Amino acid sequence: MSRSEVLVDAEWVEAHTGDPGVVLVEVDEDTSAYDKGHIPNAIRIDWKQDLQDPVRRDFVDRVGFEKLLSERGISNDDTVVLYGGNNNWFAAYAYWYFKLYGHHDVKLLDGGRKKWELESRALTKDVPNRPATSYKASEQDATLRAKRDEVLEAIGKRNLVDVRSPDEFTGRLLAPAHLPQEQAQRGGHIPTARNVPWSKAANEDGTFRSDDELRGIYGDEAGLDFSKDTIAYCRIGERSAHTWFVLHELLGQPNVKNYDGSWTEYGSLVGVPIELGEAR
């Protein structure tokens, strides 16, 4: 993948948002943001209600994904352009999700909602009406998703990238204080993980740093061995989807997986090794 295949800028969106075959999708942590104004012609996907199984802790299954995209009027051949707030965290999460279920042409709007707003570009409250489709998803691509046993097996062997803040990494913080329901039982990080907070990959306006800068951050600075396979994780898997996007889609690293169970799962497992403090 190259940057031009997976990222578009605001000018591109303004020129193509009404094109047949192009679907603009807002995915926000704050799902009410869309109601206050969104990019013209954008539809909404709710990362939690639409993409998570309502009972088990897991994604909606393939059939559920097909139903969702069919209802939203997305076709298999459409170019899906995702954007959102929070420096595109949840848009990147949805991007990973689309790839997981085999959608071919997905892109992120570089800078997401923040850059668009800061440039005072047009927002609307009009909700587009897209006729339903018959979307067909593939089975989940297991090469993109890491599960807990694989993570344990990877300790000391593969690159483990913890993209949380340094205080979550060292174990001083478990989670934001108002979210006790998503808090792990223990703080710390997976042994041998390197801490590269997601924010290092983003400029102030939410755009991704240049490929050279990114290689420097993950390679020279963090010491990742690019010849090894990599697993990224955070707390619930959305910040690490941002880093997965950087490593896999922008830098073209093969064998990069996102561990969506992340610290809320790992930090609650019985008997697994945990490291506290700075990376060793």
Next chain:
Amino acid sequence: MSNLNQAAGDGCGAPAGGVSASAATNAGSQAVVEGRVVRGSDPVSTGYARLLGTGGEFVAEVPLGDDGGFRFFAAPGTWTLRVLAPGGARADRSVSAEYGKVTQVEVTV
């Protein structure tokens, strides 16, 4: 970097829809930094407040509320508050946070 319980939603990021600066905050045991952003006497409702550590490293970011409000639950210490608003407007303020205290900041851009 110091520790921080940032104002956050599910993903440790922005609270839903920004915050209201007019709602009274009870600091409890938290070290709260809150305030609002104005242009002249008008609130700036489109924009972002960022909290940066002493080395300028990113700690947290929230969108401004309808009344220009923002709120962070920080750890004690000194932080840089940076505001970004449309038209290339930006402003930095040095702010201190203490447990049990709400530090109020009004920022003009």
